[in-house]
Structure formats: structure tokens, C-alpha cells
Amino acid sequence: MKKTLFLGIFLAAFMSCKDDKKADTSAGGDKDATLAAVSPAMMENSVIYEANIRQYSPEGTFNAFTKDIPELKKLGVKVIWLMPVYPVSIKNRKATGDLSVEDIKDPEERKKYLGSYYAISDYTAINPDMGTKEDFQNLINTAHKNGIYVILDWVANHTGWDHKWITEHPEYYHKNAKGEVTDPLNPETGKSWGWTDVAHLDYRNKELHKVMKDEMLYWVKEHKIDGFRCDVADNVPTEFWQMAIPELEKQKPLFMLMESNKPYLFGDKLFDMGYGWEAHHLMNDIAKGKKTVKDWDALVEKIGKEYKAQDIFMNFTSNHDENAWNGTEYERLGNPDAAEAFAALTYVMPGMPLIYTGQEYDLNRRLKFFEKDQIDKNKGRMYAVYEKLGKLKNENAALNGGKNPASYKRLATSADKEVLAFEREKNGKKVVYIANLSDKPVTFTIDAAGEYEDYMKASKVKVDKTRELSFRPWQYMILIN
Structure with missing residues (x-):
């Protein structure tokens, strides 16, 4: 017997927004006159863009990226996450495979290895390959004038081997039995994770807590950035975040994204948004035929039990x-139709959708991580898709996915292993997502009725409980009232 499941992701359907650290947007510090302070409201309908400055343009500079900020605005982007913009250490710099630049003897060959963005030699400086601090500030100002917030990638777990703390404050680092500073080691085995181009910071030293917070504070005070994406946040003691984030927010409200999905790191005075890793991995498994839509329903139920209504997930393909390291969305999801169906899902499910550099231009190759490898900016299939999805996310309250999200109601179908159908609703607005998340055609009925607009095709659609729908593999529809 068909049944309608009411599943409140993050208890969204039944809980109102709790008092939040950012509810008073008038508090703290100087404000950019062209942009409202970070608030729960801006998190509800934002799209976030991960900017890989090195690979975004042939120049790999702030200025080349800044010119395209109006293009990002067309995609509905309201938050730009800048991958690390700081100088990259030369010592132990990664080259290719297991080699470092020291292993490359040809000086011309060595020049092409630019190293990992996450091996930082100075937290308060700018990578000269990208430009100057003036160029960086122009990027911030331009984004703000376009209604876009900017957050910096922060790497609190480790530094590059050229960082001055290595010699001036070796007490800030983990050491081996010989007293030598180490790269990050697996605590269970004592063996290296393979991040040999970085030195592991030791937060048992309380002085490190203060100096790291001060390094973050520099960017908030001097450059008016709007928050941070914090690398491997759960590898840094929670005690540090509990101290640092409230101190930073004395300057201005901030948007805090963690590379983690640990429930204890969400909440008052800590992180606003975490990675939707479980949903991401499940999308990959459904695309490969290893899991089904039934597993999606189980995940929704699990999240509703383990997280609070105001916990936000970043959704991504x-x-x-x-x-x-794992391949493009076309490699992992199998084909462009599947990639589009899952991309659409990241917009209509609760949370905030992410576009990574190049996805809007149908990037279909793995970008080299340690070398220059710019994207080709040719508008093809996905630019128009992201543009339409971004407009819907920005403007339709039924897709609110922040601290006071729209409801989520599973719509039963006659093919619930293959077809995902759900309805989201808020303030009289309604959005329905229906997708055949399988590699075979499916004919089915859906436990819903009404007249809608097929948003992506701008055509009228009538749905009732007796009418059969036939979907191609990976076909989806977004219906609006």
C-alpha cells in the first residue's frame, strides 16, 4: 500500500529557528556599506562557489577571477569560498607521485610544480603568483558590491615546512621520539598519512591557540572577509574553535564552514555548515548501482535523528x-544525465549547494593539484542548468535550506527503489523533485496531485495518483506551484 512519508531533514518541518549567534546583525565591528552582515537569512537561499584561483584562468590571479564575479552572480552565487591564497612552502613541496621538488633535478622541470595550497608558509601573506594584497582587497570589494560574501580557506592543523614557527617556535609542533617535527601521523598506527609536505601543529601548547586565532583575526579586521572554511576541522581540538570563533565574531558576524560533518561541531558559537559527505557518497553509490533510493530515505531519517534543525549541510557533486583524487562527477556518476540529475538534487534538498571551479563550464577532467592546469571557460550544458537552479534557490522560499529550512515531505511512488520524489514547502511556495535515479527506464505513479510548472522546461504538468509517468534513465523534473 502506498504511503506518504513525512521526513523532516534536520527536523525542519517542525522546528522553528532557535536564537542564533548571528541573529543580531547590527552587532560587532565595521560593516561593508554595500553588503548586509552575515545572518541566518542569507544562509537560507545561498549558492556557494569554491574558487580555485590558480586554475580559474590562464593568469591564475585575483584580478582575472575578479572580472568574472558578475558571471558568478548570474549563477545565484552568494558565497565565494577561496581556496588557500597564502604563500606555498618550497621545502618538501609535493611534485608528482611520491616525489618532492627536491627529488626533481632538472631546474626547469622543478619550476612547474607549484605545490599544495594547503602547505602554507605564512598565514598573513598573499601568494605572489596570485597578485598583491591590493588585488585581493579588490576581489573582496567587488564581491561585496555584487551582494556576495567571501570566506577564506583556513588550515589550522598544519603548516608548510618553510613557516617561521618551525625554527622560532618548534614547541608549536608535534615531534617524534628524536625530538624532530613530524608531518601528520595516524594516531592509531604512528605512520604518516602521506602529507609529507606539511608539519603537524600541536594544540596541547595553549600559546598556539592564541596565535592561530590572531592570524585568523588579521583577515577579518584588515580585509573584511566574511568567514572561513576550516580544513579538517575535527582534527583540531574543539577547545580551539570554542575559543577562537566567538573571539572572531566580536569583530563582525561570520559564516563558518567546516570540512567535517561531526554533530558536536555544529551549533551555538561554533560552525554554521558542514560537509554533506554521507549524501555525496550515497549519490556516487546510487549512480554505480550499489545503493538505491531506499538508502536515500534511510539517510534522511538518520540525519533527522542525529542533527538539529539548524545544522546546515553543504551539498555537492x-x-x-x-x-x-576521486574523479570528476562524470567519472563517479557515470554520464552527463546522471550528473545533472544529482546536481539538481543538491539544489532542491535541504542545505546549500556547491559549485566547484569549472563545473559551470562542463569541466570533464581531473585538475592537477600541484601544477598549473587551468579550466576552459566555454559555456555548454551546465552553465544554463546552474543559472536556472541558482535563480530558483535564491528566489523560492520552498528551497530554504539554512537554519530555518522549508519542510521536506517524501512522496511515495510505485517504484520507490528507483524513483526519488519529495516535496518542499514554505510560505505558500511548493517545489517537487521527481527523479529516476537508475540506469533503466521506469514507469510509475506518484502519491501526489495538482497542476504545476515544469521549472526547467517552462511547461505545464498535471500530476495525479492514477496517471502513469515514464522517465528515461536519470530523468528528473522540478515542479513549482
């Missing part, structure tokens, strides 16, 4: 790590 790619990011810099996935692209570089």
Missing part, C-alpha cells in the same frame, strides 16, 4: 579533493 564535486569539490577540489573529489575532482583531483
Whole structure:
């Protein structure tokens, strides 16, 4: 017997927004006159863009990226996450495979290895390859004038081997039995994770807490950035975040994104948004035929039990790590139709959708991580898709996905293993997502009725409980009232 499941992701359907650290947007510090302070309201309908400055343009500079900020605005982007913009250490710099630049003897060959963005030699300086601090500030100002917030990638777990703390404050680092500073080691085995181009910071030293917070504070005070994406946030003691984030927010409200999905790091005075890793991995498994839509329903139920209503997840089909190490969305999801169906899902499910550099231009290769490898900016299939999805996300309250999200109601179908159908609703607005998330055609009925607009095709659609729908593999529809 068909039944309608009411599943409140993050208890969204039944809980109102709790008092939040950012509710008073008038508090703290100087404000950019062209942009309202970070608030729960701006998190509800934002799209976030991960900017890989090195690979975004042939120049790989702030200025080349800044020119395209109006293009990002067309995509509905309201938050730009800048991958690390700081100088990259030369010592132990990664080259190719297991080699470092020291292993490359040809000086011309060595020049092409630019190293990992995450091996930082100075937290308060700018990578000269990208431009100057003036160029960086122009990027911030331009984004703000276009209604876009900017957050910096922050790497609190480790530094590059050229960082002055290595010699001036070795007490800030983990050491081996010989007293030598180490790269990050697996605490269970004592063996290296393979991040040999970085030195592991030791937060048992309380002085490190203060100096790291001060390094973050520099960018908030001097450059008016709007928050941070914090690398491997759960590898840094929670005690640090509990101290640092409230101190930073004395200057201005900030948007805090963590590379983690740990429930204890969400909440008052900590992080606003975490990575939707479970949903991401499940999308990959459904595309490969390893899991079904039934597993999606189970995940929705699990999230509703383990997280609070105001916990926000970043939804994605790619990011810099996935692209570089696990493959493009086309590799992992199988084909462009599947990639589009899942991209649409990241917009209509609760949370905030991510576009990684190049996805809007149908990037279909793994970008080299340690070398120059710019994207080709040719508008093809996905630019128009992201543009339409971004407009819907920005303007339709039924897709609110922040601290006071729209409801989520599963719509039963006669093919619930293959077809995902759900309805989201808020303030009289309604959006329905229906997708055949399988590699075979499916004919089915859906436990819903009404007249809608097929948003992506701008055509009228009538749905009732007796009418059969036939979907191609990976076909989806977004219906609006």
C-alpha cells in the first residue's frame, strides 16, 4: 500500500529557528556599506562557489577571477569560498607521485610544480603568483558590491615546512621520539598519512591557540572577509574553535564552514555548515548501482535523528579533493544525465549547494593539484542548468535550506527503489523533485496531485495518483506551484 512519508531533514518541518549567534546583525565591528552582515537569512537561499584561483584562468590571479564575479552572480552565487591564497612552502613541496621538488633535478622541470595550497608558509601573506594584497582587497570589494560574501580557506592543523614557527617556535609542533617535527601521523598506527609536505601543529601548547586565532583575526579586521572554511576541522581540538570563533565574531558576524560533518561541531558559537559527505557518497553509490533510493530515505531519517534543525549541510557533486583524487562527477556518476540529475538534487534538498571551479563550464577532467592546469571557460550544458537552479534557490522560499529550512515531505511512488520524489514547502511556495535515479527506464505513479510548472522546461504538468509517468534513465523534473 502506498504511503506518504513525512521526513523532516534536520527536523525542519517542525522546528522553528532557535536564537542564533548571528541573529543580531547590527552587532560587532565595521560593516561593508554595500553588503548586509552575515545572518541566518542569507544562509537560507545561498549558492556557494569554491574558487580555485590558480586554475580559474590562464593568469591564475585575483584580478582575472575578479572580472568574472558578475558571471558568478548570474549563477545565484552568494558565497565565494577561496581556496588557500597564502604563500606555498618550497621545502618538501609535493611534485608528482611520491616525489618532492627536491627529488626533481632538472631546474626547469622543478619550476612547474607549484605545490599544495594547503602547505602554507605564512598565514598573513598573499601568494605572489596570485597578485598583491591590493588585488585581493579588490576581489573582496567587488564581491561585496555584487551582494556576495567571501570566506577564506583556513588550515589550522598544519603548516608548510618553510613557516617561521618551525625554527622560532618548534614547541608549536608535534615531534617524534628524536625530538624532530613530524608531518601528520595516524594516531592509531604512528605512520604518516602521506602529507609529507606539511608539519603537524600541536594544540596541547595553549600559546598556539592564541596565535592561530590572531592570524585568523588579521583577515577579518584588515580585509573584511566574511568567514572561513576550516580544513579538517575535527582534527583540531574543539577547545580551539570554542575559543577562537566567538573571539572572531566580536569583530563582525561570520559564516563558518567546516570540512567535517561531526554533530558536536555544529551549533551555538561554533560552525554554521558542514560537509554533506554521507549524501555525496550515497549519490556516487546510487549512480554505480550499489545503493538505491531506499538508502536515500534511510539517510534522511538518520540525519533527522542525529542533527538539529539548524545544522546546515553543504551539498555537492564535486569539490577540489573529489575532482583531483576521486574523479570528476562524470567519472563517479557515470554520464552527463546522471550528473545533472544529482546536481539538481543538491539544489532542491535541504542545505546549500556547491559549485566547484569549472563545473559551470562542463569541466570533464581531473585538475592537477600541484601544477598549473587551468579550466576552459566555454559555456555548454551546465552553465544554463546552474543559472536556472541558482535563480530558483535564491528566489523560492520552498528551497530554504539554512537554519530555518522549508519542510521536506517524501512522496511515495510505485517504484520507490528507483524513483526519488519529495516535496518542499514554505510560505505558500511548493517545489517537487521527481527523479529516476537508475540506469533503466521506469514507469510509475506518484502519491501526489495538482497542476504545476515544469521549472526547467517552462511547461505545464498535471500530476495525479492514477496517471502513469515514464522517465528515461536519470530523468528528473522540478515542479513549482
